[in-house]
Amino acid sequence: MSTGRINRAVADKSAPARRLLPAAVLAALIGAWQIAASTGAIADALGLEPFLVPSPAEIATALWEDRDLLADNTWVTLKEIVLGFLCAVAAGLGFAVAIHLSTTLRRALYPLLVASQTIPIIAIAPILVVWFGFGIGPKLAVIALVSFFPITVNTVDGLRSVDPEALKMMRTLDASRRQLLLRVEGPAALPYLFSGMRIAAVFAPIAALFAEWTGSSSGLGHMILQDNAQLEVARLFAAVVLLIAIALGLFGLLGLVERRVVRWR
Amino acid sequence: MRQDTKVARTEATDFAAADGSPATAATGESTVSARDLRHSYGDLPTIEGLDLKVQARQMVGLVGPSGCGKSTLLELICGLQEPAGGTIEIGGAGGAAERLRQTAFMPQRDVLLPWLSAIDNAALALRNHGIGRRRARAEAAVLFERFGLAGFEQALPAQLSGGMRQRVAFLRTLLSGKPVLALDEPFASLDAITRAEMQAWLAEALAEDPHTVILVTHDVEEALYLADRVAVLSARPARVIDEMEAPAPRAPDRDRTVTEPEFVAARERALSALREGAE
8 A cells, every 4th residue: 555655665764875865866857957947958849938947046046035925925825734734634533533433424424535535626616715715714624625535544444453353352351442442443543644644744735725726815826826927937936846845844744753653663 | 280279379369468459369259161152153153062161260271173263262251252052151150241351361462552561561451440550550560570571561562572472461461350361372473492481481370370261272282281171172163072181290390291101191182182173
């Protein structure tokens, strides 16, 4: 399963040499882009004006020159992502435990859960804005809707991952249902929860972008729209870089927290 | 062991009284008796017409071909399942809830919870009974001291050797305070040397703190060495096809015990019963 792979990759306390490899590939790509863009090779090949194809150096310049504007908008988007993500964790945990404890709820909720993921977010986001206005509400709804699915599904799997022998043992040691959940199933589900949260962390920024596109007056998504219209291509890429940084930061932070919390792995 | 047991029993009582700890004191009458037991998985009969009696504070070893339903039998005795027919009584009481109240189950794999320290794993039953963490640890610590685990209290299961893990798993079972212990192949996963060591350790631990024990194993020698009586089960559907007293008294040295003529004869008898039952 892909979540398992992600799990191992993050749990791997690897030598710096392994980190060097992706860094080298990235550096090579940026270098190639820099050369291709600054010599105008890409623009020529595509038949474009050179300003439409900014080089990494130009993006970095935009990042620096518009730092105040970018910082303000990053803060707006970061707030949306973190709050939406937290809503998703709360909802995901609630759903997962409910589904785990009750067969009836499982039958009732699981299909809806899956169906919720088939909702084309782009299609309903505008209507959410009509319903809830331009505030943070519809953004949180969209981000949470996208994020809570991997969290819920992974946590449900985790709660069920306990060795049946351990459950029998605990029953003969007089564990109540609550004790079983808190002492055995809950801790067993923690690594799964973190896997789900890491997947959600990668999707949450994209969801934030969609949410802002459908109606907002600030945020990185809003900025990207405006930069697109004004052909401020370098700044557009700068905003994208920041969005990527948010996703990577969240992903990395979760890995750090997991290493602290899930010490037995 | 029967002779040792009598001495040890007073010791165990003294220990419980001196310490004020009810954790390991097996109380009450705890004879286990199963009559005309029947069980099946769907259409597949797993147990048919099985009779078994275990006297209080005795150990009975159950040997049988693999897949014969030994583990199912343990689950029935523990009250984890109800049989399709027949009765199981522990200390005269019959229902599954009552059996569950009286027995503690030690599964084949140690299933120590990897996120809990050794001592917290051992103290699980005490915590389940609502005893605070500090007191539960203190009670478990006494047993760690007594049973060769001192110094390993804070170790995580992953840091323990196979033998150590089984010791912790056994203490966890013991600390349930239940009079009947159901051990499902407790040493199956260990290498031969550790296994012999653990058998001697278990014999000693139970001599100090006697319980009614049902030991499922596929190892005839283990059953004869540890148990007071050995019941040989047939292939599925399981029933008892031979029952024998284990040779006694036992030499303190395990290697000597298992080479004594009486022991060898019992082993041969059990093995031939097994062979017949497997057919």
